[in-house]
Amino acid sequence: MNILILGSGGREHSLAWAVMQNPKCDKLIVAPGNAGMEEIAECAEIDINDGGVVVSFAEENAVDFVIVGPEAPLAEGVADRLREAGISVFGPSEAAARLEASKSFTKEICDAAQAPTAAYGHFTDLASARAYVEDQGAPIVIKADGLAAGKGVIVAMDLQTALDALDDMFGGAFGGAGAEVVIEEFMEGEEASFFVLCDGEEALPIGTAQDHKRVGEGDTGLNTGGMGAYSPAPVLTDEIARRTMDEIVHPTLKEMAKRGTPYQGVLYVGLMIKDGAPRLVEYNVRFGDPECQVLMMRLGAQALDLMQAAAEGRLAEASVNWGDDHAMTVVMAAEGYPGGYEKGSVIKGLDNCPEDSMNMVFHAGTTRKDGKTVATGGRVLNVTARGASLQEARDRVYAIVEQIDWPEGFCRRDIGWRAL
Numbered sequence: 001m002n003i004l005i006l007g008s009g010g011r012e013h014s015l016a017w018a019v020m021q022n023p024k025c026d027k028l029i030v031a032p033g034n035a036g037m038e039e040i041a042e043c044a045e046i047d048i049n050d051g052g053v054v055v056s057f058a059e060e061n062a063v064d065f066v067i068v069g070p071e072a073p074l075a076e077g078v079a080d081r082l083r084e085a086g087i088s089v090f091g092p093s094e095a096a097a098r099l100e101a102s103k104s105f106t107k108e109i110c111d112a113a114q115a116p117t118a119a120y121g122h123f124t125d126l127a128s129a130r131a132y133v134e135d136q137g138a139p140i141v142i143k144a145d146g147l148a149a150g151k152g153v154i155v156a157m158d159l160q161t162a163l164d165a166l167d168d169m170f171g172g173a174f175g176g177a178g179a180e181v182v183i184e185e186f187m188e189g190e191e192a193s194f195f196v197l198c199d200g201e202e203a204l205p206i207g208t209a210q211d212h213k214r215v216g217e218g219d220t221g222l223n224t225g226g227m228g229a230y231s232p233a234p235v236l237t238d239e240i241a242r243r244t245m246d247e248i249v250h251p252t253l254k255e256m257a258k259r260g261t262p263y264q265g266v267l268y269v270g271l272m273i274k275d276g277a278p279r280l281v282e283y284n285v286r287f288g289d290p291e292c293q294v295l296m297m298r299l300g301a302q303a304l305d306l307m308q309a310a311a312e313g314r315l316a317e318a319s320v321n322w323g324d325d326h327a328m329t330v331v332m333a334a335e336g337y338p339g340g341y342e343k344g345s346v347i348k349g350l351d352n353c354p355e356d357s358m359n360m361v362f363h364a365g366t367t368r369k370d371g372k373t374v375a376t377g378g379r380v381l382n383v384t385a386r387g388a389s390l391q392e393a394r395d396r397v398y399a400i401v402e403q404i405d406w407p408e409g410f411c412r413r414d415i416g417w418r419a420l
């Protein structure tokens with residue numbers, strides 16, 4: 001089989017790494033890819049948000065199966081164009097991708113599905129949004145309705161912060177994404193992510209994870225795309241997983257199918273857990289980054305079979321072969337991230353790092369220049385390892401971090417603290 005993966009981050013490197021191990025994979029192409037993926041696949045520089053371009057490229061290269069990594073191509077309907085052209089693809093339609101692309105749409109689906117989530121109001125003008133916030137009081141959560149690259153959510157602990165956030169959003173701080181605002185009840189509890197493959201009807205859980213969104217140790221400082229993750233998440237017990245499937249995932253899939261927009265792909269279910277009960281924080285229509293890296297480290301080659309089963313409507317007959325293992329990934333980022341950072345610093349020591357079924361350094365933002373590996377992004381490397389316990393996985397990860405010679409980079413030293 002010829003396989004095409006769309007994306008260029010650590011998430012896509014881990015997908016490529018897992019897919020490559022499956023004997024079904026004859027040829028792997030990644031677009032656009034990065035320096036890490038170049039070592040295991042062919043990289044192609046194409047516009048992955050343009051459905052026409054992706055279809056032509058897939059046809060020219062006799063691609064049998066496409067895996068879409070990030071949300072942007074999904075929101076642009078790239079999966080629809082591929083399906084129309086008769087090419088098998090893992091990822092939801094543009095209509096189903098609204099579960100991530102529009103917060104108010106997700107709330108509407110939760111209402112119809114009676115899925116537990118925060119109480120909310122949906123506003124298109126500043127005056128009524130301000131009045132609602134003043135009436136509800138703080139803490140309160142203000143969300144730009146559309147995709148805002150993870151920056152459209154303000155958790156306001158006091159009223160003034162909430163009102164300022166509304167002024168910013170209606171003032172155009174998030175462009176079109178902020179022209180509509182969802183205002184939510186502040187939920188307390190512990191957050192965890194649950195990953196479920198869906199084929200339009202059936203759903204198959206493939207793992208749990210916890211991410212660390214703040215840049216600083218002890219979960220302090222600015223929000224980031226994620227500084228590290230581990231799987232499984234102990235807080236997401238079997239009982240909570242079962243309730244999440246019964247109360248949130250299945251009712252959502254039923255509602256999406258009823259509307260004529262069945263959901264196919266991976267559903268990233270962001271949960272707030274309190275007193276043994278899960279409530280939905282958000283859906284994403286793709287794997288998390290860096291959560292995908294720990295899931296792929298644990299699933300290995302079977303990830304391809306499972307994604308294919310989802311794409312072909314065969315999940316009812318699929319099952320996950322679980323090891324009783326743990327995985328952790330630590331993000332190495334460029335000094336300054338998530339604020340301004342320099343690009344172009346050289347990373348050394350990667351050749352000495354182990355690369356096997358227990359240890360991998362996934363690349364997130366790198367390129368090859370004059371034979372050297374150069375940092376090109378904020379989040380640059382994802383040092384990932386597996387072990388019989390989380391502690392063992394963690395020891396392996398930080399031993400690899402020590403091997404990497406990159407003075408311009410940093411990482412959090414406390415990934416996994418909640419679970420250890």
Ligand code: AMP
Binds near residue numbers: 270
């Ligand atoms: P989202 O993009 O919707 O996941 O929001 C980003 C982050 O904001 C989440 O991971 C939570 O930490 C926080 N958050 C979002 N909604 C709520 C809520 N209703 N109550 C408490 N925290 C929230």
Ligand code: GLY
Binds near residue numbers: 291
């Ligand atoms: N790590 C959070 C996300 O991928 O949305």
